Amino acid sequence: MRLPNMFAIIAVVITGGILLYGVSDFPSFGDPKSPANAAVPGSESVSQYFITKSYKDTKVPNLVTSVLADYRGYDTMFETVVIFAAGMAIFAILGSVGGGSQPRVQEEGPSFVDGDHSRIIVGTTCRLLVPVIQVFALYVIGHGHYSPGGGFQGGVILAASFIIIALSSDLDAALRRLSEVNYLRLACVGILIYAGFGVLCQVLESNFLDYGVLQPILLTDGPEMARSHSMLGVEIGVAFTVTAIMFAIYANLSSRGTLRDGL
């Protein structure tokens, strides 16, 4: 036990010392003319192009969403695939193979009022909160073009609404609403929507994920609005996958893979 400690301290001190020495050479914090923000003479800066020309190209005021879903759409697609792969990995490690996904046959009533009075306050409050949270999550997804938000944030909030149901009453109550078969389907549909947009653009003889050519299908007046609407469609796909997988991760972790009794 003493050897790893000495080794750890030496390694950390050496690495920290080298990094601290290297950090002193950085441009100062908040400098608008640093090479990360403005161009070095002789080349053009990508972020300046995004700030000045992005509204003209896509008509989306939120610059982060437009870069995320349009200029760097390929990255976002593979990030969604990574989340999906993490969900599959947890499924494979904890080993729930559909044997535990039959919810207890019970009458459809609040499952906390069988003499378990300690859960009345928490249960009622959560039941009142869940619809509000879900409406807010859909607002965040749909309004990602004009305010901070977008597919990921809205998807996570939607998953949190299901987790609240699972925490306040029973994991079975949440699984009754979003069962295992359904959330797997939802995750796959999300990725297919994203890849489907790309393949649709390829079918119309252009590049993969080049949304400007979808103009005759989406019936807009100009390729910029086609890009804006495709961004919304793509964000919806991302939201589906993120919701399903975040809830799947919680359900598998809290019940050790059996999906039978949660927390």
Place this chain on the structure above:
Amino acid sequence: MIFAFDIIILVFLVIAAIISLSVKDLLSASMIFGIYGFLICLLWAEMGAVDVAFTEAAVGAGISAVLMVATVFNTKRKSSD
């Protein structure tokens, strides 16, 4: 970009990180990890990165803390160091 605000939050951040790694009760460690996530979200909102702050508040301080609590409940709660 306000100097005083930045440095106060950064000092709290270091304190929260050190405390979260030294308590012996794993449930408290997960809760303090949630505090760490919220402080980072505040720092980013002050720096002007609003989308990143939104994501960290939802994911880092919400989902991460809940996943850790779920694991701690299914395994042991006390740790030896």
Place this chain on the structure above:
Amino acid sequence: MAEFFEQTLQPHFNFWIYVILMMIGLWALIAKNNLIKKLIGMSIFQTAIILFYVSLGVKEDATIPILDPYGQAEHAAAEAEGAETEGEKKRDSYIGKKSPDPDTMANPLPHVLMLTAIVVGVATLGVALSIAQMIFKEFGSLEEDEILEIVKGGSVDD
């Protein structure tokens, strides 16, 4: 000494604190005995790196990277001051005419890359926690030295 403080520390003070946070996380990954503490250290390391990256795009006195295409902020400010608004002409500020000045907006590119990094980080944390649960089910403990003893000693629990 004062000059060292002025020239080296003041413009870079928070980069130094990010390096300290990274080293705290790295030390916890190597030296801690409990598996969950190691995972907390990994998360601290990840968020410190994301913090470092996002702070590269900060500009002094800059606003958030969201445009205001109909000039609503200027419209509201002008109305609050009581000046007479010029109707449609004032509201058309960005549509096709002037493009925003890059020095007054925070750089959106680090934000985009770090959004991906945060979500991938939480997915990794989920997988790591599930592996920790399986280890607990196999060996009965989450402490590294006890697990190593069981693995080296008997090979009954394979």
